[in-house]
Amino acid sequence: MSKKISNTVIKRLPRYYRYLGDLLENDVVRISSNELSKRMDVTASQIRQDLNNFGGFGQQGYGYNVEYLYHEIGKILGLDRKYQVIIIGAGNLGQALGKYSDFERRGFIVKGIFDVSPSLVGQSIRGINIQDYSEIKDMIKSQNIDIAILTTPKHQTIQVATDLVTYGIKSIWNFAPIDLKLVLPKEINVENVHLLDSLMTLTYRCANPEKD
Amino acid sequence: MSKKISNTVIKRLPRYYRYLGDLLENDVVRISSNELSKRMDVTASQIRQDLNNFGGFGQQGYGYNVEYLYHEIGKILGLDRKYQVIIIGAGNLGQALGKYSDFERRGFIVKGIFDVSPSLVGQSIRGINIQDYSEIKDMIKSQNIDIAILTTPKHQTIQVATDLVTYGIKSIWNFAPIDLKLVLPKEINVENVHLLDSLMTLTYRCANPEKD
DNA sequence: TAGATTGTTAATCGATTAACAATC
DNA sequence: TAGATTGTTAATCGATTAACAATC
Numbered sequence: 001m002s003k004k005i006s007n008t009v010i011k012r013l014p015r016y017y018r019y020l021g022d023l024l025e026n027d028v029v030r031i032s033s034n035e036l037s038k039r040m041d042v043t044a045s046q047i048r049q050d051l052n053n054f055g056g057f058g059q060q061g062y063g064y065n066v067e068y069l070y071h072e073i074g075k076i077l078g079l080d081r082k083y084q085v086i087i088i089g090a091g092n093l094g095q096a097l098g099k100y101s102d103f104e105r106r107g108f109i110v111k112g113i114f115d116v117s118p119s120l121v122g123q124s125i126r127g128i129n130i131q132d133y134s135e136i137k138d139m140i141k142s143q144n145i146d147i148a149i150l151t152t153p154k155h156q157t158i159q160v161a162t163d164l165v166t167y168g169i170k171s172i173w174n175f176a177p178i179d180l181k182l183v184l185p186k187e188i189n190v191e192n193v194h195l196l197d198s199l200m201t202l203t204y205r206c207a208n209p210e211k212d
Numbered sequence: 213m214s215k216k217i218s219n220t221v222i223k224r225l226p227r228y229y230r231y232l233g234d235l236l237e238n239d240v241v242r243i244s245s246n247e248l249s250k251r252m253d254v255t256a257s258q259i260r261q262d263l264n265n266f267g268g269f270g271q272q273g274y275g276y277n278v279e280y281l282y283h284e285i286g287k288i289l290g291l292d293r294k295y296q297v298i299i300i301g302a303g304n305l306g307q308a309l310g311k312y313s314d315f316e317r318r319g320f321i322v323k324g325i326f327d328v329s330p331s332l333v334g335q336s337i338r339g340i341n342i343q344d345y346s347e348i349k350d351m352i353k354s355q356n357i358d359i360a361i362l363t364t365p366k367h368q369t370i371q372v373a374t375d376l377v378t379y380g381i382k383s384i385w386n387f388a389p390i391d392l393k394l395v396l397p398k399e400i401n402v403e404n405v406h407l408l409d410s411l412m413t414l415t416y417r418c419a420n421p422e423k424d
Numbered sequence: 425t426a427g428a429t430t431g432t433t434a435a436t437c438g439a440t441t442a443a444c445a446a447t448c
Numbered sequence: 449t450a451g452a453t454t455g456t457t458a459a460t461c462g463a464t465t466a467a468c469a470a471t472c
Contacts, residue, residue: 010413010416011409011413013412013416014408014410014412014413015391015409017412018389041391075419077416077419078415078416078420079412079415083415083418092307092308092311092312093312095304095308096304096305096307096308097304099304100305102408103411106411146418147414147415147418170418173411179252179253182253187421187422189414189417191411191414191417194227195405196315197223197226197230198385198403198405199315199403200225200226200229200289200291201226201403202383202401203290203291204225204288205401205403206295206359206382206383206401207287207289207290208290209401210399
């Protein structure tokens, strides 16, 4: 299938998906790129260009059917299936993600939570036992884990990620302040959430307000 | 002071800051754009262009002094001061952020955590009492709060954000799946962390692996 | 001084926007 | 059919990379 989709486009897809989901909730049946562009504050041209990377989902003179487009983008994003995930690192963030029921609703099933700390192992998060890190290999092999969520301390993260890849993990959602992509084989999918980086762009704006 | 800095550049600054911090920890005294470019996997040209948006921090024939550049970027990012923050929404994520001590180390001081749920109000997170949402106005007025962290449910978020702005909040770190920027006055700083959006770019890559 | 490396200008590349013919 | 709106090509804009003179 055709040419490479640019990263900028891919990163916009979840936002389209979110807006279409809202429209669907509000029983909106059809929408034109122009109307959507006003709501989302992007150009209609960009919406049409973005969508046409994946196919012609609209109809001249009519616009887009909201429900159809929503589901099509969902398919493009891989949301037409469930994902088995594990969480590595049962600290504050790991526990919070484990408890976050929105993930489950979206088809992300937390099959295990792992840590090395004896004080955490054995505790239960939403009915999921925190297991010792040493058991992770078995879990990955036996349970067909799709995604590993990393909330490990910075300096252990590279080792953990390398292990996981050895055990067969193909996709990592990484919360540690490390650029894993640079140390893992390039076919491994890595998506980073760098919370402090995000917060720093906010403090940048505090320190450098727009002058108008 | 001079021309507008583009968003793409601003978003790269925390990453530079992170790498320089690592170098500093490892007692590296000087670094050239070329060497840094290899470590970070960006072009040396881009590093020099980015930095020169803010001034000439290097020296021909020598490169950049790591400690100096680290602190200069810190200042640009507004990290040369403390920030008083409050967290609104004491659910899993709000609590995790409240407990996250790395923020404190970076100068973000959690002055209060707020929720509407009677079962949460009165509980204590790292010595900080969860207060009823109705007390938020006083807190903002009396304590000079710089940043509000929003981990509220989707459908309450716009109302909460609007209130906060009325009470004087200028900067919002938003975890709710809503584009606040579109509903708030444009001088309010908003930085979003859309966790599900991020996860969806990962599932996109699961569903559409690179062919080589 | 000679070598190294920046700061900065110019060239290239990619992403966004505009325009419009195709078509429902 | 006439009006609306897409899909798509062409034009513009901005961001990245290359090149090199300035200079430490």
